[in-house]
Amino acid sequence: MQALGFEVLWKGKNFARLMGGLWVALRISLIAVGISLVAGVLMGALMTRKNPLIKALTQLYLETVRIMPQMVLLFLAFFGTTRWFGWNLSGETASVIVFALWGTAEMGDLVRGALESIPRHQYESAAALGLDGKQSFLYVILPQTLRRLLPQVINLITRMIKTTSLVLMIGVVEMLKVAQQIIEANRMKVPNAAFGVYLTVLVLYFLACWPISLLAKALEKRWS
Amino acid sequence: MGREILRIEHLHKEFEGKTVLDDLSLTLAEGEVAVIVGPSGCGKSTLLRCVNALEPIQGGSIFLDGAEIHADPRKLPQLRQKVGMVFQSYELFPHKSILDNITLAPRKVQKRSREDAEAEALTLLERVGLADRAKDYPRQLSGGQKQRVAIVRSLIMHPALMLFDEVTAALDPEMVREVLDVLLDLAKQGRTMLIVTHEMQFARAVADRILFLDDGGIVEEGRPADFFDHPKTERAQRFLNTFTFETVKE
Ligand SMILES: Nc1ncnc2c1ncn2[C@@H]1O[C@H](COP(=O)(O)OP(=O)(O)OP(=O)(O)O)[C@@H](O)[C@H]1O
Numbered sequence A: 001m002q003a004l005g006f007e008v009l010w011k012g013k014n015f016a017r018l019m020g021g022l023w024v025a026l027r028i029s030l031i032a033v034g035i036s037l038v039a040g041v042l043m044g045a046l047m048t049r050k051n052p053l054i055k056a057l058t059q060l061y062l063e064t065v066r067i068m069p070q071m072v073l074l075f076l077a078f079f080g081t082t083r084w085f086g087w088n089l090s091g092e093t094a095s096v097i098v099f100a101l102w103g104t105a106e107m108g109d110l111v112r113g114a115l116e117s118i119p120r121h122q123y124e125s126a127a128a129l130g131l132d133g134k135q136s137f138l139y140v141i142l143p144q145t146l147r148r149l150l151p152q153v154i155n156l157i158t159r160m161i162k163t164t165s166l167v168l169m170i171g172v173v174e175m176l177k178v179a180q181q182i183i184e185a186n187r188m189k190v191p192n193a194a195f196g197v198y199l200t201v202l203v204l205y206f207l208a209c210w211p212i213s214l215l216a217k218a219l220e221k222r223w224s
Numbered sequence B: 001m002g003r004e005i006l007r008i009e010h011l012h013k014e015f016e017g018k019t020v021l022d023d024l025s026l027t028l029a030e031g032e033v034a035v036i037v038g039p040s041g042c043g044k045s046t047l048l049r050c051v052n053a054l055e056p057i058q059g060g061s062i063f064l065d066g067a068e069i070h071a072d073p074r075k076l077p078q079l080r081q082k083v084g085m086v087f088q089s090y091e092l093f094p095h096k097s098i099l100d101n102i103t104l105a106p107r108k109v110q111k112r113s114r115e116d117a118e119a120e121a122l123t124l125l126e127r128v129g130l131a132d133r134a135k136d137y138p139r140q141l142s143g144g145q146k147q148r149v150a151i152v153r154s155l156i157m158h159p160a161l162m163l164f165d166e167v168t169a170a171l172d173p174e175m176v177r178e179v180l181d182v183l184l185d186l187a188k189q190g191r192t193m194l195i196v197t198h199e200m201q202f203a204r205a206v207a208d209r210i211l212f213l214d215d216g217g218i219v220e221e222g223r224p225a226d227f228f229d230h231p232k233t234e235r236a237q238r239f240l241n242t243f244t245f246e247t248v249k250e
């Protein structure tokens, strides 16, 4: 073991530093998914409004977010905001914003489609019973919408997690950078550190992505 | 007859410039059962939908128990509680059990307690022979059973007026009877009802008054025996004739 330099990992904060980059990426995707699910329902409800201005604005938002590659959006959120508004967003905040914007748009479009697929008679039955608009939405329309949405939402979540691997890549770069520093610092004492450290990074990356891809596959099978 | 429940005055209704109901007036007294008949597309459904403001109207006024229906949209939910409506296609909420379908409106709109609402729901279900299906979901019921539940769901709100729009039209023939029996029972209890139907035998049995609707207006009205045996207008005669032909053809 000595020869491969694994012991370098356990020195000081080295291992914690490696894991940090990975955890950031996972956290970004989880927070973004959470925001998207809630904001997407509101967005979807908004998209079914007949008001032409609201329609145009939501359509513009949806198309913009869809057409732009995520990398461009990340770039805009990270550097653009600093440049134009003087904000100093951290990489993590910028990523959460971009993925939440994207997820909200996608979720909103799904919710809109599901809302529109609810037969008009369901609205009318609710109204005829004396339910007001809010009650009708909350107790009659929304529960049916969410039921219809479940498979598509799971699909969206898995897509989001997969796409967040863009950020996972950033996390890996981060990990590699840390790894390099660790290797440099120990070059004299443990010449083989490079091998052990890189191998660990590889295994860690695999361990982070594997369960996600397994989960995605299982969910896809279950809901398709 | 008792107090006036429904008064329609000079109702005018059009869809994108096409007049469907023209200067239609009608009153219904408490406990009265009026059956609307008429050729397809003459505006029967539209008339019922105007009564509980599912359709906006372009002229005239509709009063329910003295209150004008189309006057203030904010008062609509309040007013609609007084009007029960059952549609042609089964419109139960598919994600809710039978019991929850029935108790949703009394609990959320009238703020009644769950115990109270469920107790009454079960009593009403008992009366239409479905007490044992309370925990089931709509998809587990036949069309006729679903329509009976839909009727109960309206009744539990204690409406002053019930509207029925061809509630048996989508049913298999063997289920028509069980639903019509419920309506006949309601008529016996003295409910005020406005019924649209193509079942002429039933119309004759249940109605205090027949309204023959054609070309956007009430062309003829009268007691069932008079209307069916001695229709006065030529249009009503023609309408009833097509009916006997259709019946024979079957
Ligand atoms: N939402 C709508 N938009 C445009 N026209 C409509 C609409 N609803 C109904 N109409 C028209 O209004 C007229 C009356 O329709 P309605 O459904 O009230 O007829 P009906 O007497 O109930 O017919 P049926 O016996 O076939 O049920 C028809 O000519 C129909 O095409």
Ligand SMILES: [Mg+2]
Residues within 6 Å of the ligand: B044, B045, B046, B165, B166
């Ligand atoms: Mg009709």
